Amino acid sequence: MRIGVPKEIKNNENRVAVTPSGVVAFVKAGHEVLVEKNAGIGSGFTNEEYLTAGASLIDQAADVWAGADMIMKVKEPLASEYDYFREGLILFTYLHLAAEPELAKALTEKGVTAIAYETVEVNRTLPLLTPMSEVAGRMSAQIGAQFLEKPHGGKGILLAGVPGVQRGKVTVIGGGVVGTNAAKLAVGLGADVTIIDLSPERLRQLDDLFGNQVNTLMSNPLNIAEAVAASDLVIGAVLIPGAKAPKLVSEAMIASMKPGSVVVDVAVDQGGIIETVDKITTHDNPTYVKHGVVHYAVANMPGAVPRTSTLALTNVTLPYALQIAGKGVLQAVKDNAALQLGVNVAGGSITYEAVARDLGYEYVPVGKALDKISVSS
Numbered sequence: 556m557r558i559g560v561p562k563e564i565k566n567n568e569n570r571v572a573v574t575p576s577g578v579v580a581f582v583k584a585g586h587e588v589l590v591e592k593n594a595g596i597g598s599g600f601t602n603e604e605y606l607t608a609g610a611s612l613i614d615q616a617a618d619v620w621a622g623a624d625m626i627m628k629v630k631e632p633l634a635s636e637y638d639y640f641r642e643g644l645i646l647f648t649y650l651h652l653a654a655e656p657e658l659a660k661a662l663t664e665k666g667v668t669a670i671a672y673e674t675v676e677v678n679r680t681l682p683l684l685t686p687m688s689e690v691a692g693r694m695s696a697q698i699g700a701q702f703l704e705k706p707h708g709g710k711g712i713l714l715a716g717v718p719g720v721q722r723g724k725v726t727v728i729g730g731g732v733v734g735t736n737a738a739k740l741a742v743g744l745g746a747d748v749t750i751i752d753l754s755p756e757r758l759r760q761l762d763d764l765f766g767n768q769v770n771t772l773m774s775n776p777l778n779i780a781e782a783v784a785a786s787d788l789v790i791g792a793v794l795i796p797g798a799k800a801p802k803l804v805s806e807a808m809i810a811s812m813k814p815g816s817v818v819v820d821v822a823v824d825q826g827g828i829i830e831t832v833d834k835i836t837t838h839d840n841p842t843y844v845k846h847g848v849v850h851y852a853v854a855n856m857p858g859a860v861p862r863t864s865t866l867a868l869t870n871v872t873l874p875y876a877l878q879i880a881g882k883g884v885l886q887a888v889k890d891n892a893a894l895q896l897g898v899n900v901a902g903g904s905i906t907y908e909a910v911a912r913d914l915g916y917e918y919v920p921v922g923k924a925l926d927k928i929s930v931s932s
């Protein structure tokens with residue numbers, strides 16, 4: 556199979572989907588890899604390293620897309636890339652389709668087989684989302700601490716406090732991978748940390764993990780309202796796989812926060828859990844202020860630490876990509892239930908139930924959609 560690796564074009568997105576060592580693995584398995592020139596530069600991988608690994612370097616993105624059977628990316632394609640879609644193309648990347656109706660329309664209309672990193676699932680875990688959630692979770696606490704500083708628009712508090720002065724209060728809503736990693740860093744920074752989750756089992760695990768270093772609270776509107784009003788920093792970290800994020804923090808709750816407080820809605824890639832987060836921001840211009848509260852809503856946070864993130868992401872994506880390349884998408888998905896759950900679009904249909912429901916499409920199970928492809932191909 557020919558694997559294409561375009562350079563990422565989202566604002567300040569410096570990750571790359573395949574490293575030179577990934578190229579070596581593909582080539583060893585008999586595949587060909589087309590890498591767009593400079594695709595790896597932002598992550599510290601030179602064009603020469605890709606050439607030495609056995610890749611072909613391609614000048615234009617259009618030629619990478621046109622020449623590949625499978626495109627591997629990091630972020631969802633942007634509108635300027637939709638023209639590259641074609642029937643039978645395999646796309647393996649983050650998609651976040653519930654928050655991207657136009658992308659869903661383009662993928663279905665053009666007959667792309669699109670496999671989303673974020674819905675590949677093993678034993679109720681999301682192995683291709685986890686490393687980026689670890690990165691974004693850890694970043695969210697340090698970013699929150701930074702925007703609480705006066706020169707960055709915050710109220711001017713140090714999360715750790717100092718002897719004789721109160722610590723800052725951090726509330727993390729959603730205690731999964733992002734939330735746990737946010738709490739780890741916030742605890743490390745010396746903050747007074749509360750984690751809110753809907754799952755009693757998860758709250759017990761968090762209590763075992765952190766002991767009395769954090770407060771745990773059941774997720775309900777009253778607990779969320781009280782915790783948000785008292786917080787200096789709120790981190791949004793809820794996920795219902797594939798689905799649009801539930802709006803758990805209302806505009807009134809945001810208005811109840813003291814001016815100069817900060818919210819970091821990590822879940823913004825699925826639409827965000829904060830009502831006043833009504834747009835995605837970029838690394839170039841990451842915040843805006845509403846009701847006196849600084850809002851941070853960057854959907855590709857790990858893109859700011861590309862070396863760490865590219866290595867962490869490609870560690871987990873490569874084995875799946877090798878299966879798709881080796882067996883073809885139909886057989887790979889038949890053989891691997893985890894990968895099957897990653898298929899969001901196939902044969903012109905939406906094949907992931909939560910995405911279909913949220914975007915108002917008929918849901919077609921993967922098996923049925925892929926049968927359609929195998930009959931027509």
Ligand SMILES: NC(=O)C1=CN([C@@H]2O[C@H](COP(=O)(O)OP(=O)(O)OC[C@H]3O[C@@H](n4cnc5c(N)ncnc54)[C@H](O)[C@@H]3O)[C@@H](O)[C@H]2O)C=CC1
Pocket residue numbers: 673684685687688689691728729730731732733734751752753754757774792793794795801803820821822823824825853854855856857
């Ligand atoms: N902005 C960015 O750059 C990045 C965003 N993300 C996003 O962060 C979000 C969280 O991801 P993960 O932590 O990996 O998910 P996860 O599945 O590990 O954790 C989600 C948690 O939310 C909890 N939850 C569900 N409904 C809830 C409710 N009503 N109230 C409170 N908690 C509730 C679940 O019990 C679970 O513990 C996702 O949308 C993910 O795509 C991840 C990486 C980077």
Ligand SMILES: CC(=O)C(=O)O
Pocket residue numbers: 630649673684687688824854855856857858
């Ligand atoms: C998960 C995701 O959206 C990211 O890493 O950018």
Ligand SMILES: [Mg+2]
Pocket residue numbers: 649651824854855
């Ligand atoms: Mg995202």
